[in-house]
Amino acid sequence: xxxxxxxxxxxxxxxxxxxxxxxxxxxxxxxxxxxxxxxxxxxxxxxxxxxxxxxxxxxxxxxxxxxxxxxxxxxxxxxxxxxxxxxxxxxxxxxxxxxxxxxxxxxxxxxxxxxxxxxxxxxxxxxxxxxxxxxxxxxxxxxxxxxxxxxxxxxxxxxxxxxxxxxxxxxxxxxxxxxxxxxxxxxxxxxxxxxxxxxxxxxxxxxxxxxxxxxxxxxxxxxxxxxxxxxxxxxxxxxxxxxxxxxxxxxxxxxxxxxxxxxxxxxx
Amino acid sequence: xxxxxxxxxxxxxxxxxxxxxxxxxxxxxxxxxxxxxxxxxxxxxxxxxxxxxxxxxxxxxxxxxxxxxxxxxxxxxxxxxxxxxxxxxxxxxxxxxxxxxxxxxxxxxxxxxxxxxxxxxxxxxxxxxxxxxxxxxxxxxxxxxxxxxxxxxxxxxxxxxxxxxxxxxxxxxxxxxxxxxxxxxxxxxxxxxxxxxxxxxxxxxxxxxxxxxxxxxxxxxxxxxxxxxxxxxxxxxxxxxxxxxxxxxxxxxxxxxxxxxxxxxxxx
Numbered sequence: 001x002x003x004x005x006x007x008x009x010x011x012x013x014x015x016x017x018x019x020x021x022x023x024x025x026x027x028x029x030x031x032x033x034x035x036x037x038x039x040x041x042x043x044x045x046x047x048x049x050x051x052x053x054x055x056x057x058x059x060x061x062x063x064x065x066x067x068x069x070x071x072x073x074x075x076x077x078x079x080x081x082x083x084x085x086x087x088x089x090x091x092x093x094x095x096x097x098x099x100x101x102x103x104x105x106x107x108x109x110x111x112x113x114x115x116x117x118x119x120x121x122x123x124x125x126x127x128x129x130x131x132x133x134x135x136x137x138x139x140x141x142x143x144x145x146x147x148x149x150x151x152x153x154x155x156x157x158x159x160x161x162x163x164x165x166x167x168x169x170x171x172x173x174x175x176x177x178x179x180x181x182x183x184x185x186x187x188x189x190x191x192x193x194x195x196x197x198x199x200x201x202x203x204x205x206x207x208x209x210x211x212x213x214x215x216x217x218x219x220x221x222x223x224x225x226x227x228x229x230x231x232x233x234x235x236x237x238x239x240x241x242x243x244x245x246x247x248x249x250x251x252x253x254x255x256x257x258x259x260x261x262x263x264x265x266x267x268x
Numbered sequence: 269x270x271x272x273x274x275x276x277x278x279x280x281x282x283x284x285x286x287x288x289x290x291x292x293x294x295x296x297x298x299x300x301x302x303x304x305x306x307x308x309x310x311x312x313x314x315x316x317x318x319x320x321x322x323x324x325x326x327x328x329x330x331x332x333x334x335x336x337x338x339x340x341x342x343x344x345x346x347x348x349x350x351x352x353x354x355x356x357x358x359x360x361x362x363x364x365x366x367x368x369x370x371x372x373x374x375x376x377x378x379x380x381x382x383x384x385x386x387x388x389x390x391x392x393x394x395x396x397x398x399x400x401x402x403x404x405x406x407x408x409x410x411x412x413x414x415x416x417x418x419x420x421x422x423x424x425x426x427x428x429x430x431x432x433x434x435x436x437x438x439x440x441x442x443x444x445x446x447x448x449x450x451x452x453x454x455x456x457x458x459x460x461x462x463x464x465x466x467x468x469x470x471x472x473x474x475x476x477x478x479x480x481x482x483x484x485x486x487x488x489x490x491x492x493x494x495x496x497x498x499x500x501x502x503x504x505x506x507x508x509x510x511x512x513x514x515x516x517x518x519x520x521x522x523x524x525x526x527x528x529x530x531x532x533x534x535x536x
Binding site (some may be wrong): 167 | 320434436439440447452
């Protein structure tokens with residue numbers, strides 16, 4: 001039984017992680033962010049420390065006190081919010097001063113580097129989440145046409161391409177033409193835009209892991225809401241990277257997709 | 269005096285090209301597209317043939333009859349429109365059948381390959397447009413701050429990156445974060461989206477040539493309308509690739525930019 005630290009942001013990921021990790025027999029020591037992290041997390045972990053955004057010194061103490069020499073970072077702490085609301089402690093200022101390019105990834109990498117220097121390694125969360133990752137193949141009842149499969153593969157390739165540039169994770173494709181590419185607006189807004197450009201619907205949405213990040217940060221995630229976005233914009237297929245995309249609630253996703261005649265696909 | 273063919277789409281480019289090329293002493297033989305190309309073009313060229321979208325055989329005859337053994341393609345013929353409205357003649361069907369991936373560039377490349385096989389080479393229009401390309405440096409009255417210059421360089425690098433993927437040409441950046449990336453929606457819509465995400469404005473728009481295209485197709489272009497889009501979205505700087513971006517009306521652009529306190533920048 002290993003002790004694993006959990007630096008928790010907002011949303012359901014930290015809770016899913018805690019549940020999966022403890023089910024696998026691990027001890028989970030969380031550092032949670034006030035007004036970001038779901039207070040429910042306290043019930044799902046073995047120890048919890050609450051910090052404000054930017055209190056990196058305090059965060060490190062929390063992990064050390066809990067005996068975690070490795071940890072994962074999960075949940076949303078948007079950069080936008082970070083720069084607006086952060087209460088930097090002295091350590092926080094020191095860490096941020098080293099970030100030259102303020103992209104999400106660079107910010108997180110600087111924080112990871114700092115924690116590693118202090119003896120707490122940031123690790124890939126996916127091994128703890130195996131039962132939450134998208135499987136390969138067709139996940140629901142509906143099968144893709146050969147053209148849709150081709151669009152899905154092309155979309156996934158483009159999504160990796162924009163990920164390599166540290167832009168977004170999502171691309172909307174129809175008939176081998178990219179309709180919309182995600183930057184800061186988020187997956188749902190990107191899907192809506194695709195729907196506006198493909199007035200008759202029938203497009204493919206592909207979501208991929210950024211190839212040059214090591215899966216420690218910002219795993220792509222989908223859930224029932226993603227299917228609802230596709231349905232509303234009249235999308236036809238959702239392709240995700242198998243084995244590397246967090247799925248929030250697969251049974252519910254499949255149910256919604258089957259009903260809306262949407263194809264769900266895990267691709268490698 | 270060389271004879272140069274002009275395959276003309278919509279918008280002002282074909283007219284600007286004809287004017288510049290004839291001013292430089294060339295004979296211009298145009299093939300224009302009904303309901304796409306400005307009828308004014310007839311007055312600006314030495315010979316003109318009108319075709320419908322997709323009448324590639326007819327187009328080739330027009331160029332040959334005019335004695336053009338090289339030509340340029342300029343002006344908008346959107347792919348969307350092409351597939352909706354094209355009246356393919358037998359040659360058109362033959363050319364299109366060879367296009368596997370229906371991206372803009374691939375479509376144009378297939379057409380260029382066909383014309384070359386038939387003895388009409390598609391050539392880079394920029395040498396004929398030297399007086400219409402963006403110069404290097406600050407073009408108006410307002411200077412960029414060091415941070416804005418950094419954002420502009422970063423944006424141009426990203427714009428080349430998305431161009432390499434055969435996506436759009438435009439990226440909106442603020443504080444080293446990409447806010448919006450263009451796919452099919454067009455430059456103005458991309459700028460508007462950037463403005464919505466950067467509520468306080470002050471962002472940078474960068475537009476670049478697709479690096480792996482040889483400038484024969486789809487040159488990036490800006491004009492007074494681009495400055496108006498920036499002004500409305502409260503953008504602060506427009507960076508274009510010097511020597512490779514068509515400028516529709518530089519004096520008017522500078523006038524508008526100066527008035528709106530927008531920085532205009534040509535970068536290499």
